[in-house]
Amino acid sequence: MRAALAPVLARHPNLTVSAKVASNHGTIVRKDFRAIAEAVREVGALTREGR
Structure with missing residues (x-):
């Protein structure tokens, strides 16, 4: 990836x-x-600024 x-x-x-991060997807979701x-x-802030 x-x-x-x-x-x-x-x-x-x-x-x-x-x-x-060095971890895999499952670990990222759990720990990060x-x-x-x-x-x-x-991303939400960028979306709000662009309106």
């Missing part, structure tokens, strides 16, 4: 990576839920 990020980010300059919540808040 990480190897696939660079080309995707190059094609879509509006995308950003909020955090990189705060990072996920912060990323969702960032």
Whole structure:
């Protein structure tokens, strides 16, 4: 997955990576839920600003 990020980010300059972690998806959801919540808040703020 990480190897696939660079080309995707190059094609879509509006995308950003909020955090990189070494854990897998299940672990991220269980243990890094705060990072996920912060990323969702960032996207929400961008959406509100763009209106």
